[in-house]
Amino acid sequence: MAEKPKKQLILEAAFEVFTKKGFHSTKVEEIAERAGIGKGTIYEYFKSKADVFHEMYIWYVDKYFAELEEGLLIETEPVDKLLKIVKNHIVFLTNMKSLAGKLLSESSSNMDMGAEFKKTMVSSYKEKMDRIKVIIEEGIKKGVFREIDVTLCTMFFFGSLGGISHAMFLLDIDINPDAVAEKVIDILLNGIKK
Amino acid sequence: MAEKPKKQLILEAAFEVFTKKGFHSTKVEEIAERAGIGKGTIYEYFKSKADVFHEMYIWYVDKYFAELEEGLLIETEPVDKLLKIVKNHIVFLTNMKSLAGKLLSESSSNMDMGAEFKKTMVSSYKEKMDRIKVIIEEGIKKGVFREIDVTLCTMFFFGSLGGISHAMFLLDIDINPDAVAEKVIDILLNGIKK
Amino acid sequence: MAEKPKKQLILEAAFEVFTKKGFHSTKVEEIAERAGIGKGTIYEYFKSKADVFHEMYIWYVDKYFAELEEGLLIETEPVDKLLKIVKNHIVFLTNMKSLAGKLLSESSSNMDMGAEFKKTMVSSYKEKMDRIKVIIEEGIKKGVFREIDVTLCTMFFFGSLGGISHAMFLLDIDINPDAVAEKVIDILLNGIKK
Amino acid sequence: MAEKPKKQLILEAAFEVFTKKGFHSTKVEEIAERAGIGKGTIYEYFKSKADVFHEMYIWYVDKYFAELEEGLLIETEPVDKLLKIVKNHIVFLTNMKSLAGKLLSESSSNMDMGAEFKKTMVSSYKEKMDRIKVIIEEGIKKGVFREIDVTLCTMFFFGSLGGISHAMFLLDIDINPDAVAEKVIDILLNGIKK
DNA sequence: CATGAATGAGTATTCATTCAT
DNA sequence: TATGAATGAATACTCATTCAT
Numbered sequence: 001m002a003e004k005p006k007k008q009l010i011l012e013a014a015f016e017v018f019t020k021k022g023f024h025s026t027k028v029e030e031i032a033e034r035a036g037i038g039k040g041t042i043y044e045y046f047k048s049k050a051d052v053f054h055e056m057y058i059w060y061v062d063k064y065f066a067e068l069e070e071g072l073l074i075e076t077e078p079v080d081k082l083l084k085i086v087k088n089h090i091v092f093l094t095n096m097k098s099l100a101g102k103l104l105s106e107s108s109s110n111m112d113m114g115a116e117f118k119k120t121m122v123s124s125y126k127e128k129m130d131r132i133k134v135i136i137e138e139g140i141k142k143g144v145f146r147e148i149d150v151t152l153c154t155m156f157f158f159g160s161l162g163g164i165s166h167a168m169f170l171l172d173i174d175i176n177p178d179a180v181a182e183k184v185i186d187i188l189l190n191g192i193k194k
Numbered sequence: 195m196a197e198k199p200k201k202q203l204i205l206e207a208a209f210e211v212f213t214k215k216g217f218h219s220t221k222v223e224e225i226a227e228r229a230g231i232g233k234g235t236i237y238e239y240f241k242s243k244a245d246v247f248h249e250m251y252i253w254y255v256d257k258y259f260a261e262l263e264e265g266l267l268i269e270t271e272p273v274d275k276l277l278k279i280v281k282n283h284i285v286f287l288t289n290m291k292s293l294a295g296k297l298l299s300e301s302s303s304n305m306d307m308g309a310e311f312k313k314t315m316v317s318s319y320k321e322k323m324d325r326i327k328v329i330i331e332e333g334i335k336k337g338v339f340r341e342i343d344v345t346l347c348t349m350f351f352f353g354s355l356g357g358i359s360h361a362m363f364l365l366d367i368d369i370n371p372d373a374v375a376e377k378v379i380d381i382l383l384n385g386i387k388k
Numbered sequence: 389m390a391e392k393p394k395k396q397l398i399l400e401a402a403f404e405v406f407t408k409k410g411f412h413s414t415k416v417e418e419i420a421e422r423a424g425i426g427k428g429t430i431y432e433y434f435k436s437k438a439d440v441f442h443e444m445y446i447w448y449v450d451k452y453f454a455e456l457e458e459g460l461l462i463e464t465e466p467v468d469k470l471l472k473i474v475k476n477h478i479v480f481l482t483n484m485k486s487l488a489g490k491l492l493s494e495s496s497s498n499m500d501m502g503a504e505f506k507k508t509m510v511s512s513y514k515e516k517m518d519r520i521k522v523i524i525e526e527g528i529k530k531g532v533f534r535e536i537d538v539t540l541c542t543m544f545f546f547g548s549l550g551g552i553s554h555a556m557f558l559l560d561i562d563i564n565p566d567a568v569a570e571k572v573i574d575i576l577l578n579g580i581k582k
Numbered sequence: 583m584a585e586k587p588k589k590q591l592i593l594e595a596a597f598e599v600f601t602k603k604g605f606h607s608t609k610v611e612e613i614a615e616r617a618g619i620g621k622g623t624i625y626e627y628f629k630s631k632a633d634v635f636h637e638m639y640i641w642y643v644d645k646y647f648a649e650l651e652e653g654l655l656i657e658t659e660p661v662d663k664l665l666k667i668v669k670n671h672i673v674f675l676t677n678m679k680s681l682a683g684k685l686l687s688e689s690s691s692n693m694d695m696g697a698e699f700k701k702t703m704v705s706s707y708k709e710k711m712d713r714i715k716v717i718i719e720e721g722i723k724k725g726v727f728r729e730i731d732v733t734l735c736t737m738f739f740f741g742s743l744g745g746i747s748h749a750m751f752l753l754d755i756d757i758n759p760d761a762v763a764e765k766v767i768d769i770l771l772n773g774i775k776k
Numbered sequence: 777c778a779t780g781a782a783t784g785a786g787t788a789t790t791c792a793t794t795c796a797t
Numbered sequence: 798t799a800t801g802a803a804t805g806a807a808t809a810c811t812c813a814t815t816c817a818t
Contacts, residue, residue: 006802024218028788038804040790049788079387122365129361136386145386152358152377153386159357160350167323167349171316183343187350191385192330192339193273200777222813223780232779234815243813394798412606416792417801426800428794437792467775510753517749524774533774537765540746544769547745548738555711555737559704571734579773580718580727580735581661588781610809620783622811631809 007045009035014056023053054117061124064092068131078139079189082157085132086181089161129154157188201239203229208250217247248311255318258286262325272333273383276351279326280375283355323348351382395433397423402444411441442505449512452480456519466527467577470545473520474569477549517542545576589627591617596638605635636699643706646674650713660721661771664739667714668763671743711736739770 013035017026028049032039046052068088075081133154139145164180167173207229211220222243226233240246265278327348333339358374361367401423405414416437420427434440456476463469521542527533552568555561595617599608610631614621628634650670657663715736721727746766750757 027786039788040804041802043789044802044804126365139386143388146384146388148381148386149377152374153381155358155361156354156378156381157357159355159360160353161357162360163351163353163356164346164349166353166356171320180346183346184350187342187347187382187385189385189387190340191381191383192333192342192347193383194338194340221811233813234779235777237814238777415790427792428800429798431793432798514753527774531776534772534776536769536774540762540765541769541774543746543749544742544766545745547742547748549741549745550748551739551741551744552734552737554741554744559708568734571731572738575730575735575738575773576769577773577775578728579769579771580721580730581771582726582728609807621809622783623781625810626781626783 006037006041009037010042010045010052011056011059014052015060018053018056028052050117054120057117058120058124061128065127065131067092078135078142078144079185081135082132082188083181083185085135086161086184087177090164090175090177090180129158132158160184160188200229200231200235203231204236204239204246205250205253208246209254212247212250222246244311248314251311252314252318255322259321259325261286272329272336272338273379275329276326276333276382277375277379279329280355280378281371284358284369284371284374323352326352354378354382394423394425394429397425398430398433398440399444399447402440403448406441406444416440438505442508445505446508446512449516453515453519455480466523466530466532467573469523470520470527470576471569471573473523474549474572475565478552478563478565478568517546520546548572548576588619588623591619592624592627592634593638593641596634597642600635600638610634632699636702639699640702640706643710647709647713649674660717660724660726661767663717664714664770665763665767667717668743668766669759672746672757672759672762711740714740742766742770 010031014026014031017030017034021030026049028042029039031052032042035042042052046055068085071084071088072081075084133150136145136150136153136157140147140150164175164184168175204225207225208220211224211228215224220243222236223233225246226236229236236246240249262279262282265282266275269275269278327344330339330344330347330351334341334344358369358378362369398419402414402419405418405422409418414437416430417427419440420430423430430440434443456473459472459476460469463472521538524533524538524541524545528535528538552563552572556563592613596608596613599612599616603612608631610624611621613634614624617624624634628637650667653666653670654663657666715732718727718732718735718739722729722732746757746762749755
């Protein structure tokens with residue numbers, strides 16, 4: 001009897017379909033089918049297809065951060081924190097059935113989805129970036145990291161995570177989170193120069 | 195009299211519109227208007243809207259590589275080559291009126307565009323990666339770089355370029371190509387550890 | 389405690405909404421809200437939206453006639469009766485918050501509401517007409533009126549009432565029932581010729 | 583080869599369907615079918631269903647006035663002019679396949695069609711009224727008519743025309759334009775009092 | 777070759793109605 | 798009885814594509 005709340009059901013179905021087919025190619029009816037409900041029901045909980053996408057995005061990002069923060073609590077050292085972030089990122093993507101790349105890319109090109117959504121995206125993006133930035137700054141303060149350009153370094157590091165996801169999905173590569181994470185951090189920390 | 199060939203005209207118009215509005219939101223008629231020709235004419239040169247996109251993508255990538263290779267010819271040292279790649283990437287994006295990010299993201303989510311296009315994308319992706327990979331391997335052979343995981347390092351480096359583009363567009367940041375390129379390479383080469 | 393019967397409540401709410409927004413633009417939920425009840429409850433008393441409209445129409449016409457007949461009882465002379473009809477018509481419309489025009493017009497165009505409703509409308513229309521016809525015939529018999537075409541005169545007279553309502557609503561004119569009624573009857577009785 | 587212009591074709595088809603079924607019950611596709619064209623073509627000439635209705639209404643009113651004015655040119659006497667108006671009205675309705683009543687009624691209840699259309703309707707209504715008003719005033723000036731309330735008389739007369747149409751359609755009566763017109767004018771001029 | 781008028785397949789959304797509670 | 802969450806049939810409108818000129 002204790003059914004999952006309808007709204008959650010829709011969000012999950014939406015995630016699966018949107019990430020697999022992209023926003024425009026996803027039909028509202030498909031989401032309903034996957035959620036095992038009637039098409040009209042979606043409009044009881046969301047005011048439009050774009051709204052479903054928007055809320056799903058927020059839900060997804062929140063989930064990401066929740067898992068991340070939990071992981072970060074244990075660590076104290078900047079290096080370990082960065083390592084945790086990379087691991088978390090990879091695990092998250094893998095758990096998400098490896099479809100998350102789509103989400104990012106499709107969403108970034110949907111300016112037609114209204115300024116409000118754009119704002120949500122930018123702010124969640126900044127939030128992620130800031131989380132990393134703080135760690136790097138902490139590392140510099142502690143004397144563990146060099147005095148590099150923090151913003152750039154953050155973009156660099158953050159981008160590399162995206163690049164890895166992108167490669168994973170586009171090339172259909174299976175990877176070992178721990179091994180990859182360690183290699184990534186090694187490069188980031190020590191550079192590639194001999 | 196020396197008019198630009200019609201096909202080229204369409205490709206350029208398509209690039210502008212597709213990158214500004216994304217694939218689905220771009221109307222064929224808009225491309226025609228921007229190209230200063232009739233809607234029907236497009237179908238004389240391309241068999242569908244997807245085909246226009248596909249060919250435009252190839253043209254864009256070719257252009258990217260042409261400029262890149264030209265730049266790489268001058269350099270002999272792996273480090274300088276990587277530096278050139280970063281600079282070229284940033285300059286290219288800037289020249290492209292900062293719209294290229296869209297291209298990547300939108301395209302990656304269009305599985306509905308057929309397997310053929312997917313293949314084109316993957317292969318051009320691999321081509322770009324390989325170009326970088328070769329340089330890194332060369333650096334290792336020459337003893338300039340450590341013996342790191344080349345594939346991963348490539349993904350890492352390549353991804354960081356994407357991350358920088360993404361940040362540029364999403365956050366609307368203006369950057370100085372040379373300064374940024376040097377900082378990026380500095381991090382890549384020396385790492386961030388003190 | 390002496391609550392109004394639910395059905396009556398719905399009918400009144402329906403009248404307000406239907407007359408303000410027309411049949412198609414009225415949502416069943418709106419009627420329920422205005423009646424202060426749940427949407428489903430309407431279907432306990434009526435079998436469809438069209439049925440609500442149908443019954444409301446009958447209720448409205450009955451009310452009209454009830455008021456009219458009451459007024460006519462006092463009068464004995466045909467001329468006074470016609471005068472009473474005009475006054476009653478105008479007062480009725482005014483009391484109805486000047487929305488009745490809508491009712492007539494919307495309803496007349498709803499062939500899609502089924503033959504049954506059409507019949508109700510026609511028969512109520514005929515009933516109104518007959519009421520007038522009888523008075524005119526009586527007037528002729530009494531030698532007060534000329535031997536004009538009774539049916540046509542009825543239509544003419546009845547139509548003019550509608551015309552006045554229509555003008556009132558469309559042009560948003562406020563009128564004095566007594567003054568107008570007397571002028572109307574004056575024209576009807578004496579014509580406009582000098 | 584000399585086909586009727588598409589826009590005109592659509593307007594005529596729209597008139598037939600709208601007047602038969604009312605605005606809401608008319609499907610755009612039905613208009614297209616009746617016009618013998620594709621659904622999309624309608625949107626080449628009109629920007630919405632409401633727009634088709636709006637333009638059709640104007641076209642219809644213009645046609646009415648064109649025929650009316652032509653008829654009025656020949657007459658010089660106010661009485662003859664009124665007679666002409668009545669005849670014209672009846673003939674017009676008959677020619678229009680007896681569907682015009684719908685038009686008036688449906689349209690008057692479509693406040694949801696936007697303020698612009700409301701304005702068009704009111705102004706065409708006033709125009710018709712003014713045409714009649716002028717004739718009555720002329721009659722008074724010439725000493726043919728009594729000094730009655732002109733506005734009211736106009737509404738009265740105009741309404742009676744509507745009443746006759748309404749009766750014709752609702753009761754499905756066939757009438758002889760000339761005979762009816764003369765009787766109507768007789769009542770209007772001389773009243774019904776003996 | 778070039779065109780743009782014509783087309784109709786495809787889809788988000790609304791809302792009357794049902795029915796489990 | 799009363800309710801309102803759930804439903805899906807119904808429909809205006811868009812736009813890639815065709816083809817007569």
